[in-house]
Amino acid sequence: MSAVERALAEAEALVPEALRRLADYVRLPAVSSDPERAADVRRMAELAAHDLRAAGLAGVEVLEVPDALPCVRAERQVAAEAPTVLVYGHFDQQPFDPALWDSPPNQLTERDGRLYGRGAADDLGGWLSQLVAFRGWEAAGGPPVNLRYLLEGEEEIGSPNLGRYMDAFPDAFAADVMVLTDCDNPSTEVPGLTVSLRGLLEVEVSLRALAGKVHSGLWGGALPDVSVGLCKLIGGLVDEGGRLAGLEQPVDAAWRESVAGLSPSDEDLRRDAGLLPGVSGLDPGGRPRVEWMWRQPHLTVVATTLPSPERAANVLLPEATARLSVRLAPEQDADEAFAFLRRRCEELAPFGLEVRVERRLAAEGWSYAAEGPAFDAAARAYERAFGRPLVKIGVGGSIPFIALFAERFPDTPLVLNGVMDPRTSAHGPNESLDKELFRKVVRANVLLLDELARVADDLRR
Ligand SMILES: [Zn+2]
Incomplete structure (x- = not known):
């Protein structure tokens, strides 16, 4: 032996x-x-x-x-x-x-x-x-x-x-x-x-409208609601399929071939990630699902200052903030990605609201x-x-x-x-x-x- x-x-x-x-x-x-x-x-x-x-x-x-x-x-x-x-x-x-x-x-x-x-x-x-x-x-x-x-x-x-x-x-x-x-x-x-590995970019976007809280029964209809504005802004960052729009990276065909058979099916997503029976995974659009998981950027909302049930009140808030976590593709430049996101947030800010976009952290992939x-x-x-x-x-x-x-x-x-x-x-x-x-x-x-x-x-x- x-x-x-x-x-x-x-x-x-x-x-x-x-x-x-x-x-x-x-x-x-x-x-x-x-x-x-x-x-x-x-x-x-x-x-x-x-x-x-x-x-x-x-x-x-x-x-x-x-x-x-x-x-x-x-x-x-x-x-x-x-x-x-x-x-x-x-x-x-x-x-x-x-x-x-x-x-x-x-x-x-x-x-x-x-x-x-x-x-x-x-x-x-x-x-x-x-x-x-x-x-x-x-x-x-x-x-x-x-x-x-x-x-x-x-x-x-x-x-x-x-x-x-x-x-x-x-x-x-x-x-x-x-x-x-x-x-x-x-x-x-x-x-x-x-x-x-994917990189990570954390961006904070804030919308401001008012000097302080006001009654929604008195002023609703005349004043913009920053909470609705924030939801619209975030919605504008993703496409119909639920993916971050505009930052997709090229991936070559040979790579796609090398991962054939590795992508999780909807059934795998149910078993391994707890996806509910009536819900499907994001449509991979004919590409390997692992491409979207490993080699493309993706946006997740990780925190907001939207009203919580404990703080529910009939008021219009002065300001609303969301913290957005963006997984960057492995070769993606974090500075370029941030510049793109800042521009998009400024373009998407609705109702003429004041918008502020800050980078919290960035780590390249x-x-x-x-x-x-x-x-x-x-x-x-x-x-x-x-x-x-x-x-x-x-x-x-x-x-x-x-x-x-x-x-x-x-x-x-x-x-x-x-x-x-x-x-x-x-x-x-x-x-x-x-x-x-x-x-x-x-x-x-x-x-x-x-x-x-x-x-x-x-x-x-
Ligand atoms: Zn570990």
């Missing part, structure tokens, strides 16, 4: 024990957005450090910078001439409301081959799949490459201090290849490699060719593990840590994988990890180190 076959067999045998350990991780409500849970995030860091040490990794340390939640580092040096692979994951969780869950969010619960619990897939199961692969290699005599692990405790709040960790601990990040395990797969059968020996190695590893070719996919959201790695390490291949699938419901209620997918990703992780070792000379330039 070759070393890689032994590592695969050992890792496979460790999966049931690892999934029991996952229950211990899920039990800690390590919610990074909640200052009252900071102690749980720290406890989770200690638990992760403990398990990395127990697995045989060296230099295990809980890292700190001031006014931030911790990171954890670890490494395993096998040979100076071997390439170094950095594995990234995170151990913090999104907040949760137990009332919306079918089982307690902090109690890992199995139903139909899936393990339900907050963080089970995002991202406790993600980095755990890497740790199991490592342990498989250790049991088979040691991994074929040098490894570093870097686990973050603030991913779910947008990695606000990861750049400071990169500055304070540069050796903890130094690597020839980075494997960032916190991403999605198109299905439990098809492995995914994430190659693009990211698009990656994902070509070269590291990606060829990943493609071989995944195809061997899944029996299906690796598919390049996009992410509709904006993931700050990926943008940060891409900016800080522009010449290092970033392999973005993970244990999530369309049913995972990361960040939502009933988050879950598919056990069979976890097993396949563990296999892929074992094989990836073998494949990377085979192209060592090309990786270490």
Whole structure:
């Protein structure tokens, strides 16, 4: 039996024990957005450090910078001439409301081959799949490459201090290849490699009409209503199909072909996103639906100052504001998109209302060719593990840590994988990890180190 076959067999045998350990991780409500849970995030860091040490990794340390939640580092040096692979994951969780869950969010619960619990897939199961692969290699005599692990405790709040960790601990990040395990797969059968992210532009638009509130019975009919004006303005930004008009990006036919079969059907949208039986998804207009999710901009109204039921009154308001969140296409220029939106809002402001448009935040997207020996190695590893070719996919959201790695390490291949699938419901209620997918990703992780070792000379330039 070759070393890689032994590592695969050992890792496979460790999966049931690892999934029991996952229950211990899920039990800690390590919610990074909640200052009252900071102690749980720290406890989770200690638990992760403990398990990395127990697995045989060296230099295990809980890292700190001031006014931030911790990171954890670890490494395993096998040979100076071997390439170094950095594995990234995170151990913090999104907040949760137990009332919306079918089982307690902090109690890992199995139903139909899936393990339900907050963080089970995002991202406790993600980095755990890497740790199991490592342990498989250790049991088979040691991994074929040098490894570093870097686990973050603030991913779910947008990695606000990861750049400071990169500055304070540069050796903890130094690597020839980075494997960032916190991403999605198109299905439990098809492995995914994430190659693009959408950007994010947040715009606030305000309409003003009056110096103060006035009675709608007395003045309605003579004065403009800013609430109606705001609804008309927002309605004018989208086309008949419900999509942001005027900012569409060109997408080539080859890309469309490469994602054939990956788009969710209306039935998938009902099952995975809770779309109601009488409602259909937005009409994709003959294009792959994933194009609209990954490669085109989209507008969402995320906040307004429209009257709420608790504040209902027969008055005309002086001012109304909406916060518009625009997911930008991966290559879209945020400044140009903002200039366009400002002009459109000014044109669309009805009834002669005063209009003000401000940019709140902008983050550009990211698009990656994902070509070269590291990606060829990943493609071989995944195809061997899944029996299906690796598919390049996009992410509709904006993931700050990926943008940060891409900016800080522009010449290092970033392999973005993970244990999530369309049913995972990361960040939502009933988050879950598919056990069979976890097993396949563990296999892929074992094989990836073998494949990377085979192209060592090309990786270490
Ligand atoms: Zn995550």
